[in-house]
Every structure is written in structure tokens, then in C-alpha cells.
Amino acid sequence: MDLSYRMRLLIVLLTIGVLAGGGLLFKQLLLPDSFGVYGHYRADAIKEAALVPIRHGTNASCFKCHSNEVKFHKKGRHQTISCEFCHGTYADHVADGKKIGTLPVKKEKEITTLCLRCHNTEIKARHEEVIKTVAMPDHLKDQNVKITHNCNQCHYVHAPLRYIIRAKQITGLMEAGS
Amino acid sequence: MKILNPSPEMDRRSFVKKVLNGTIAGSLFLAWPMGGTSLETPEEIPGIKGKEYDILNQEFAFIVDVTRCIGCGSCCVADKREYNVPDGNYRTWVERYVKGFSDKIYVDSPHGGLDGYQHARTDIEEEIRDTFFVPKLCNMCKEAPCVQVCPVGATFISPDGFVLVDEKRCVGCAYCIQACPYSVRFLNPVTKIAEKCTWCYHRVRKGLLPACVEVCPTGARKFGSMKDETSEVYKILKGPGVLTVLKKEMGTFPALYYKGARREVI
Amino acid sequence: MDAAHSSVAMLVSNYVFPNDLHVHWSMMIVLYPYITGLVDGAFIIAALYYLFDVKSLRPVARFSLLFALAFLAIATLPLLLHLGRPERNFNMLLTPSPSSAMAGFGYIYAVSMGVVVFIVLFVYREDLVELRATSKGWLQLLYRALTFDSIDVSEDARKLDKKIIRFLVGIGIPVAVILHGYVGFIFGGVKANPTWSTPLMPVIFLFSACVSGISAIILAYIVIRKAKGRSIDHNCIKTCINTLTLFFILAFTFEMLEVFSHSYLKSGYHHMVEGLLNGPLASSFWLWQVKICSVIPLFVLGVMGIFKIKPFLYNFTAAVVSAILLLQVLIMRWNVVIGGQLMSKSARGYTEFHPEWFDKEGILAVIIVMAIPFIILFVLSKIFPFWTADSETNVK
Numbered sequence: 001m002d003l004s005y006r007m008r009l010l011i012v013l014l015t016i017g018v019l020a021g022g023g024l025l026f027k028q029l030l031l032p033d034s035f036g037v038y039g040h041y042r043a044d045a046i047k048e049a050a051l052v053p054i055r056h057g058t059n060a061s062c063f064k065c066h067s068n069e070v071k072f073h074k075k076g077r078h079q080t081i082s083c084e085f086c087h088g089t090y091a092d093h094v095a096d097g098k099k100i101g102t103l104p105v106k107k108e109k110e111i112t113t114l115c116l117r118c119h120n121t122e123i124k125a126r127h128e129e130v131i132k133t134v135a136m137p138d139h140l141k142d143q144n145v146k147i148t149h150n151c152n153q154c155h156y157v158h159a160p161l162r163y164i165i166r167a168k169q170i171t172g173l174m175e176a177g178s
Numbered sequence: 179m180k181i182l183n184p185s186p187e188m189d190r191r192s193f194v195k196k197v198l199n200g201t202i203a204g205s206l207f208l209a210w211p212m213g214g215t216s217l218e219t220p221e222e223i224p225g226i227k228g229k230e231y232d233i234l235n236q237e238f239a240f241i242v243d244v245t246r247c248i249g250c251g252s253c254c255v256a257d258k259r260e261y262n263v264p265d266g267n268y269r270t271w272v273e274r275y276v277k278g279f280s281d282k283i284y285v286d287s288p289h290g291g292l293d294g295y296q297h298a299r300t301d302i303e304e305e306i307r308d309t310f311f312v313p314k315l316c317n318m319c320k321e322a323p324c325v326q327v328c329p330v331g332a333t334f335i336s337p338d339g340f341v342l343v344d345e346k347r348c349v350g351c352a353y354c355i356q357a358c359p360y361s362v363r364f365l366n367p368v369t370k371i372a373e374k375c376t377w378c379y380h381r382v383r384k385g386l387l388p389a390c391v392e393v394c395p396t397g398a399r400k401f402g403s404m405k406d407e408t409s410e411v412y413k414i415l416k417g418p419g420v421l422t423v424l425k426k427e428m429g430t431f432p433a434l435y436y437k438g439a440r441r442e443v444i
Numbered sequence: 445m446d447a448a449h450s451s452v453a454m455l456v457s458n459y460v461f462p463n464d465l466h467v468h469w470s471m472m473i474v475l476y477p478y479i480t481g482l483v484d485g486a487f488i489i490a491a492l493y494y495l496f497d498v499k500s501l502r503p504v505a506r507f508s509l510l511f512a513l514a515f516l517a518i519a520t521l522p523l524l525l526h527l528g529r530p531e532r533n534f535n536m537l538l539t540p541s542p543s544s545a546m547a548g549f550g551y552i553y554a555v556s557m558g559v560v561v562f563i564v565l566f567v568y569r570e571d572l573v574e575l576r577a578t579s580k581g582w583l584q585l586l587y588r589a590l591t592f593d594s595i596d597v598s599e600d601a602r603k604l605d606k607k608i609i610r611f612l613v614g615i616g617i618p619v620a621v622i623l624h625g626y627v628g629f630i631f632g633g634v635k636a637n638p639t640w641s642t643p644l645m646p647v648i649f650l651f652s653a654c655v656s657g658i659s660a661i662i663l664a665y666i667v668i669r670k671a672k673g674r675s676i677d678h679n680c681i682k683t684c685i686n687t688l689t690l691f692f693i694l695a696f697t698f699e700m701l702e703v704f705s706h707s708y709l710k711s712g713y714h715h716m717v718e719g720l721l722n723g724p725l726a727s728s729f730w731l732w733q734v735k736i737c738s739v740i741p742l743f744v745l746g747v748m749g750i751f752k753i754k755p756f757l758y759n760f761t762a763a764v765v766s767a768i769l770l771l772q773v774l775i776m777r778w779n780v781v782i783g784g785q786l787m788s789k790s791a792r793g794y795t796e797f798h799p800e801w802f803d804k805e806g807i808l809a810v811i812i813v814m815a816i817p818f819i820i821l822f823v824l825s826k827i828f829p830f831w832t833a834d835s836e837t838n839v840k
Contacts, residue, residue, distance in 0.1 A: 005596040006604065012592055016558070030538055032347075040541055041334035045344035046233070049336075052380035055260045056389045058222065082393035085252045089259050117294030118250040118395065124298070125274070125309035126248045130396050268462045285459035285792055301456050314461075323636060329547035330535040349535055350528015352468040353546050359636035361461035361789045365468060370528030427712070428635055444791050 057090030059083050069158055076159025086114060086157075108150050112136075115151040222392075224406050227385035236338035237404040238433070239411045240377060240388075241421070242313050245438035247398035249274060249311040251294035253390035258292065260378065260389040267364040269375040270315040270390055275442060278304040283442045312443050313399060315390070316341065316362045316375035317424060317432035324354035324363060333372065339433060340379050348372050359428045377401070460788035460795045467785045467797045470805040472522040474781045475813060477627045477649060478656065478774055479519050484624045485657010486512040487560070487616060488691075489684065494567075495613045500683040506567060507830045508661045513560050514821040519553060521813055525804050545630045548622075556623045559616045565590055566609050568828045570597050575827075586827075624653045631780065638713040639720065639784040644702050651695035656773035658688040659766035666763045668830070678755040681762050689745045692769065696738050699776065716787050724794050725783045733779055737772035741765050 003011070037043035062083040063070040073079060084090060088103040106114060118126075121133035137147040145154065156162045168174035249272055257263065257270045271290030276299055277283055284302055288295075295311070322341050324333050332348035335341050348371035355363045355372060363374040378388035382401075386392070391401045402409030414437065415421065421435040425444065436443065486508040492498040493505035524530045540547035565572075573595050576587035594601075625646045631637075632645030662684050669676050703721065706714045721729050744765050748758065786794045800806040 003594075005592075005594045005601045008592040008594050009604075009608075027538055035331075035539060038337050039334055040331040040539070042331070042344050042347060045334070045342065045346070046336050048345065049340075049342045049376060049379045050383040052261075054381055054384070054386070056256060056381075056392060058386065058392060078395075080395045080397070082252065082256070082395070084259075085255060085393045113296070116296060117252075118248055120296060122298045123249060123274075123295050123309060124306065125295075125311055127245065130246050131248050266466075271462050273459075282457065283792075284457055285790065287459075287462055290462040303456075323634075326543045327546065327633070329541055329544040329549070330532075331539045331541045332535075347532070347535055347539070348529065349532045351526070351546065352528070353544070353630070355463075355468050356785070357634050357636055359789055361463045364463045364466075365528055372528075 053091065055089040055091040056082075056084050057094075061090050061094075072156065072159040072162060076156075077161055078158060111152045111157065112150045115155075115157075222387045223382065223385050223401075223403055224408070225385075225403065226383070231383060233337045235405065238318075238339060238377065238382065239402065239404050239415055240315070240318070240391075240434045241400040241411050241414055241437055242315075242434065242439075243398045243400065243437045244310055244312055244440070244443070246396045247272065247311040247313055248396055249291065249295040250395065251291040252393040252395060253313060253399060254290055254292045256389040256393040257375070263373075264367050267366065267373070269362070269373070270313065273312045273314060274299075275308075275310050275312060275440070276302060276306055277308040277442070278302065279307050280304055310440065312436075312439065313390075314360070314362065315434065316377065317360050317430065317434040318377060319430035319432050321429065321431050323357040323359065323428070323430060327353045327357040329353060340377060340382075341374075342376055342379060343372055343374065345369070345371060359425050359430065455793075458793035459790050460793040461790045464788040464790065465795050467782060467795065469781055469785060470526070470797075470803075471782075471799060471807070471810050472526040472805045472813075474774070474777045475522040475810060476519065476526075477624070477653075477781075478777050479515050479522065479817075480624045480627055481649070481653030481656045481773060481777075482660050483512045483516045483519070483556075483560075483657065484620045484650070484653040485655065485659070485691075486515070486661055487620045487657070488654050488687070489658060489661050490563070491613050491617055491620075492683075492687065494563075494609050495617070498683060500677075500679040503677040503680045503831065504661055504665050504684070506828070506832065507665060508657075509560070509564050509567060510821060510824050510828055510830065511661060511664065512657075513564055514817040514824060516553075516557055516560055517820055518813065518816050521816070523549070525809060525813070545626050545633055548626050552619070552623055552626060556616075556619045559612055559619055563609060563612045563616060564828065566605050566612065569605055570602070571829065573597050621650065625650055631784070636789060637784050637787070638706075638717050639780065639787065642702060644698055648695065648698045648702065651691055651698060652773045652776055654691040655688060655695050655769055658684055658691065659769040659773075662688065662762055663766040663770065666759060666766075674831075676759050678759065681759050685745065685748055685762050685765075688766070688769070689749055692741065692745065696742060699738075700734075713787075713791050716791050720783060720787050720794065724786050724796070725779055728775060729779050729783070733772060733775045737768050737775060741768050741772065 032042050032044070034043035034045075035041070038046075059073070059082060063073075066083075069083075073083075086106060092101050093099060093103050116136065118131060119133050121135045123133075126133050140147045140149055143154070151157075154163065165174065169176045251272060253270055254268070254272060261269060263269055268290040271287050272295075273285055273287045273291070274295055275283060275285050282304070284299065286299065291311075318339065318341055320335075320339070322333075322335060325335055325341060328334075329351060330347055330349055332344045333341065333354050334344070350365060350370045350372065352365050352372065355365060358374075363372055365371070366373045378386070378390075381388055387401050388399075391399045400410050400414070402411035404412055404415065406412060415435065419437065421437055422439050423432045423435060424439075489501055489508040490505055490512065493501040524533060527533060536547060537550040540550065569591055572587050572591045576584055576591060576595070579587060628646030628649030631640040631649075632642055635641045662681065666676055666681070703717075706717050744761060747753075748761060748765075753761070782797050786797060788795060801808055803809065
């Protein structure tokens with residue numbers, strides 16, 4: 001085709017225009033469906049964020065089966081502690097209403113370390129009206145027990161003052177029934 | 179010997195207990211299938227469970243009470259477990275502020291507080307006047323700079339006020355991480371996309387409290403709906419008392435409020 | 445805030461937010477503004493000749509266009525290497541967020557690439573028509589495509605070409621300004637970072653971009669011509685150096701103004717910026733960027749501008765000064781990008797940056813990325829000769 005130079009340039013210009021326009025139209029086709037519903041984002045992402053699998057339950061989820069612990073935990077000082085903090089997440093234990101795994105039970109020094117995370121008086125930031133703290137091994141010495149003792153040898157972890165109160169009642173340090 | 183009455187801030191816990199008594203008996207009615215696991219839980223945030231979620235009419239608030247944080251790190255552990263957060267990255271963390279008699283401030287956060295704070299700092303050479311703990315998490319800014327700078331619309335503010343990340347759209351450019359004044363965002367080294375605390379959106383949508391609020395033993399973290407006038411956060415926010423936000427001068431208008439945060443907290 | 449020359453990270457009072465320990469924008473993000481800066485600076489030289497008729501720049505006009513093209517061609521590469529999910533990079537073109545400076549990249553880059561490519565095609569059209577006549581096979585097909593399959597080299601056609609070139613260069617200047625200015629604004633728009641958030645950031649970036657580009661042209665011209673045993677046009681070098689001096693004075697003034705404003709106003713988190721410049725960046729900023737790579741070249745350029753120097757010595761000094769300034773701009777980008785991230789948003793500490801050798805954003809990757817444009821330039825030289833016939837004077 002014998003086109004003049006100017007005609008060729010015009011064709012090039014038009015081609016660029018058409019390609020650009022076509023590209024912009026094509027871009028609209030490639031946009032995800034829910035884009036722009038609420039704003040400059042994919043509205044489906046909200047649903048996806050809401051459907052992330054839940055791993056922690058609540059203490060109530062544990063109590064549904066572990067009714068024995070309920071009795072003590074609900075009345076003890078540790079009523080605000082999450083079962084899952086010490087034992088692991090609900091999702092590792094139950095799925096579809098069935099048990100899928102056993103959660104670990106802490107032993108010996110592990111228990112002491114866990115207790116001291118909150119109850120260590122070394123960190124002076126813990127207000128007495130929020131939590132009672134002790135220093136180790138001073139606490140053991142004050143209570144006249146071996147300094148190799150773990151916390152759970154005197155304290156019932158689910159209700160830490162239960163045995164202490166009982167012991168005090170038995171030895172007459174405290175009135176019975178208080 | 180009397181057991182210390184739970185402080186007024188323990189309303190949530192006693193509320194849970196009250197509902198629990200009714201729940202155990204009627205748990206079958208409250209069975210809520212959630213993505214495969216049947217998790218019988220009481221209603222922790224009123225008005226959500228079992229109802230159609232009205233996304234356009236929600237407002238949530240998160241309050242951190244610095245006077246009640248004991249630095250146990252339960253929140254950090256729960257958060258890491260809930261999302262399998264890779265090591266070295268933190269969706270939430272707890273800082274320890276130590277103030278010397280010279281008024282110098284020493285701040286640290288070993289592993290973000292994941293192991294709690296087991297020992298005092300040994301590297302401070304002056305006498306210590308005061309120590310306190312400050313939990314940190316996403317501020318859910320009402321004018322979020324991270325949303326402003328995201329080039330592809332992968333991070334956004336949902337109509338119910340949550341700043342979320344679209345995991346399918348994020349290109350991992352890390353601009354949002356640079357833009358966040360509170361450093362709550364990070365690039366997940368496994369998925370290579372931006373990630374941050376979401377106030378457990380997936381839990382809130384089912385009427386559950388965020389994991390960190392759930393496990394906090396002292397009520398230092400509080401969460402609730404501002405549409406519920408009986409909620410703790412509503413009462414605190416509408417009541418007298420000083421609440422502050424972090425880096426107010428940045429103009430981000432956070433929905434995360436601090437109660438009892440000292441002037442040294444940045 | 446203690447600012448010591450020893451490792452600030454070891455100070456007892458140093459506190460970095462847990463998520464701030466890692467520096468997210470690494471060496472590839474230092475390279476990207478550097479590369480677009482080189483493009484801009486080279487384009488300025490071309491613009492001065494093709495639009496503003498600065499005749500003395502004729503020897504380097506074509507070369508600077510090709511230089512700009514070669515670097516523009518790989519501008520996407522450092523960004524792709526940086527992205528966590530490079531396979532999703534088209535999201536920038538599909539859903540660019542109107543409030544994000546970074547979102548502009550896809551379209552701005554496409555437009556500037558188109559403009560530069562077409563300028564090169566129109567500038568070289570006569571040569572390409574000649575080459576078409578003397579070549580065969582698919583090489584001839586290539587030349588036909590590049591000349592819009594036209595063999596018209598009449599006076600009329602050439603006049604039209606000149607008009608088109610002027611027009612394209614005319615729109616090329618604002619496009620180039622946006623191409624590099626938006627990068628400056630990417631940093632300038634981050635209020636969370638006290639070193640970055642300043643309205644001066646795009647201005648500083650643009651002026652230092654011009655410095656780097658012009659220096660690159662001067663250095664490349666001298667080195668390539670010398671390597672081939674050809675002459676160096678002294679007037680051309682003089683014009684380049686004068687332009688370079690102007691842009692460098694502006695760039696340096698704004699860089700120092702920025703630092704001085706911070707330390708005078710003492711507002712907000714200035715103590716962090718001061719601590720950064722006097723602490724972790726003491727060597728790379730004050731010693732290298734300012735003293736060695738800015739003050740010395742400023743002095744040398746001043747001497748070159750005021751005194752009459754013999755051409756040989758002048759050209760040699762021009763090459764040396766250009767090399768130093770190329771380094772200055774690279775160090776400046778490093779100090780802004782990586783230096784800025786060393787400050788934690790805790791306003792209480794600094795983290796450290798350790799460049800890796802074999803990371804996708806590592807030192808080896810940087811070397812490769814910077815080498816590729818020169819390979820492209822070599823390939824381009826086979827299609828589009830750098831120098832026009834009248835400047836092919838050989839030196840014994």
C-alpha cells in the first residue's frame with residue numbers, strides 16, 4: 001500500500017489510541033467481581049477475613065466437657081486465666097465436635113515458670129491490688145518448704161488458694177467455712 | 179478471709195459467668211457451627227451471634243488499661259497461636275517501661291513479651307523509680323495511613339471499621355509497613371504479604387472476643403461494641419476519665435484507646 | 445538521646461519496636477530511584493539539545509537518548525525483585541489506588557517508555573531508512589517496522605520529524621519530571637518517618653537525579669570515546685559541566701536546607717534525625733555524602749567554572765568530578781532509603797542494616813541489575829549508532 005509518510009504516522013497514532021483504549025476496557029474485564037462495592041478494594045476480602053479458622057475457644061468451650069475443673073476454676077482466684085494459655089488451643093484438641101488431639105499438661109519446673117510469668121515480684125510493675133506476687137526462693141523459705149519445690153506441690157493450679165485455705169482451716173489458722 | 183471482689187472492670191468476666199450458668203443447660207440451643215468445629219460458646223459480644231451481620235452499622239472499640247497489665251504475655255502467646263505468626267514478627271506485643279530516678283526511660287520488649295517478663299533488667303545502672311507494661315497492637319485508625327498508601331487496594335477499612343488485608347491482592351511491596359506510625363505491620367516471611375493484628379476479625383464476626391482479650395487475666399485489654407450501651411468500653415469511653423491515643427499528632431484517629439498510659443508512652 | 449559513633453544499637457536506652465528490627469526496603473529500592481534518576485538526567489541533556497537548541501550538546505544528544513532508553517528498559521527489574529509477590533505485579537495496572545503515589549508506577553512508566561522509544565525512532569529515522577536499504581532478511585523487516593515502513597526522507601518529511609521530536613521532547617519533560625518526582629513523593633508522603641516526610645523530598649530527588657544523569661553522560665562519553673580512540677568535544681563537555689554545576693548547586697542546597705531546617709526547628713522527632721545523622725549514618729552522611737562527594741566536587745566545579753583550564757585537564761577533571769557525583773547521588777539514595785528505616789518508630793532507638801551477598805535484593809543482584817543497562821546499550825549501539833558521522837574524528 002502506497003501511503004504517504006503522514007498517513008503512516010496517523011495510522012501509528014490511531015493504533016496506539018485504539019490499543020490504549022482497548023487496554024483500559026480490557027482492564028475493566030479483569031477486575032475482580034466484588035471490587036469497588038464498598039471502596040477501592042475487593043469486598044469479598046471481608047468475607048475471607050471473617051472465615052479465617054478460629055483456633056482459640058473460650059473457657060466455656062473447655063467447661064462443656066471438663067466439668068470437673070469447672071467447679072474449682074470458676075470459684076478460684078484463677079477464674080480469669082484462660083485454660084488455653086497453659087494447655088494449648090481448642091483447635092488442636094477438638095474439631096467437628098470430636099477430640100482430635102491431646103493437649104499437653106505442664107509438669108514440674110514448667111509449672112513454676114508459668115506461674116512466675118505473672119507472680120514474680122522481681123518485676124516491680126505488678127500492683128498489689130491487681131495481683132499478688134512473690135519472690136523465689138524467698139517465698140519457699142518463708143513457707144518453710146524445700147527450695148526445690150514446685151508451685152503445684154502446695155497450690156492447686158486451677159484454684160491456687162484451695163488447698164492453702166483448707167490447710168489453714170484444718171490447722172485452725174482460719175475459721176472453718178470462711 | 180474474703181476473696182477480693184473482682185474490680186468493676188471485671189464486668190465482662192462476671193457477665194460471662196452469669197451467662198455460663200444458663201449456657202451449660204441450654205448449650206444445644208447455642209450450638210453455632212463455625213467452619214467445621216462446633217464451638218459452643220456464650221455470647222461474648224451481644225447482638226452478633228445468630229443474627230444477620232449488619233456491616234454498615236457497627237462500631238467497635240478497644241481499650242488498653244495500662245494500670246492493669248502485669249506483663250504476663252498471655253496475649254502475645256494467644257495471638258501467636260491463633261494465627262501461627264512466624265518467629266520474629268509480632269501482631270501484638272507488650273513493652274516494659276522502666277523509669278529511673280534521673281527521669282530517664284528504658285524500654286524493652288524481649289521477643290515482644292512472648293515469654294512474659296521473667297526477670298528485671300540488669301543493665302540499668304541507676305535506681306529505678308517506676309516500671310509499667312504497655313501492650314501494643316493495631317490502632318485501627320479511622321484515617322489509616324497504611325490504607326492511603328497501598329498501591330493496589332489490598333489493605334482497606336471495612337465498613338465496620340476494621341483495617342484488613344486482602345491476602346489475595348497484596349503484592350508485598352511493604353509500603354504500608356513504612357507508612358504505619360505504630361509499626362504494627364510486618365511482611366510475613368512465609369506468605370510474603372503484609373500482615374497485622376486484625377482485632378481477631380474472624381472471632382468478632384462470630385460474637386467472640388479477640389484472642390488476646392479472651393486470655394488477658396487482669397482485664398488490661400478490653401473490647402466491645404460502641405453500639406452496645408452496656409458494654410464496658412462504651413461506659414469507659416463515654417464516661418469521665420482520661421483516655422489517650424498513641425501519636426495523636428499523626429492525625430490517624432485511632433480506635434484503640436489507652437487508659438492510664440503515661441506521657442512517656444510513644 | 446545519646447548519639448555516639450559506636451554502635452547505637454548496643455546502648456541500654458536503645459529501643460526498637462519489635463517489627464522495626466528488619467529493614468524492609470533494601471538495596472533494590474535504593475537502585476530504583478537511582479535508575480530513574482539517571483534516565484531523567486540523560487533526558488535533560490537530550491531535551492536541552494532537541495527542544496532548547498543548545499547546539500554545543502550535539503555530540504552527546506543521541507547518546508543520551510539511548511542511555512536513557514537503556515536504563516529505562518530495566519527500571520522495572522529492581523521493583524520486581526523487591527516485591528514479595530512479583531507475580532501479582534499487574535494489580536498495579538488493574539486496580540491502582542488513587543491515593544497511593546506508588547500506584548502511579550505502571551502507567552507513568554508505560555507512558556515514559558513510549559515517549560522515549562518514539563523520540564529515539566524519530567531521531568534515528570534517516571539512519572534507519574539507510575540501513576533498511578542495505579540490509580536483508582529479518583533485520584530488514586526490523587528496520588521497516590522501526591521506520592513505519594516508510595522510505596520518505598524528503599525535506600518535508602524531515603521537517604515533520606523535527607517538529608514531532610520537539611513535541612515529544614516537550615511532553616517528555618513533564619513526563620520525566622513525574623517519573624522521578626513521584627518516587628520522591630513516595631518517600632515525602634510518609635508522615636510516619638521523620639527523615640522522609642518533607643515537601644522538599646520530590647525536589648531533592650529531582651535535582652540530584654539530574655546531577656546523576658548528566659554526570660553519567662559526561663563520564664560515559666569520555667570513557668567510551670577514549671576507549672575507541674576518538675576525540676572529545678571540549679565545548680560539549682563545558683556545556684554539560686555548566687548544566688551539571690547548576691543542578692548540583694540546587695541539589696546540594698536543598699539537601700543541606702533539609703538537614704538544617706530539622707536541626708533549627710527542633711520540632712517533632714528531630715532528635716531522632718539528628719541522632720541518626722550523627723550516629724549510625726555519621727560516616728556515610730557527613731564524611732562520604734557531604735564532605736568527600738559534595739564539598740570537594742562543589743569546589744572543583746567552582747574552579748572549573750571560574751578559571752580557564754586547558755582542554756585536556758578540563759576533560760579529565762570533568763570525568764573525575766562526574767564519577768564522584770555519581771557516587772554522591774547513590775550514597776544520598778542509600779542514606780535516605782536505608783538510613784531512614786534505621787530509625788525505629790519508637791523514637792527511642794536505631795536498628796542495623798546488613799546487606800546480604802546472595803539475596804534477591806543482595807549485593808550480587810545489585811551488580812547484575814546495574815550491569816544489564818550497559819549490555820542493552822551495547823546492543824542498541826549496533827542498531828542506533830551513538831555518534832553522528834561528523835563527530836567521528838579519530839585521535840592518534
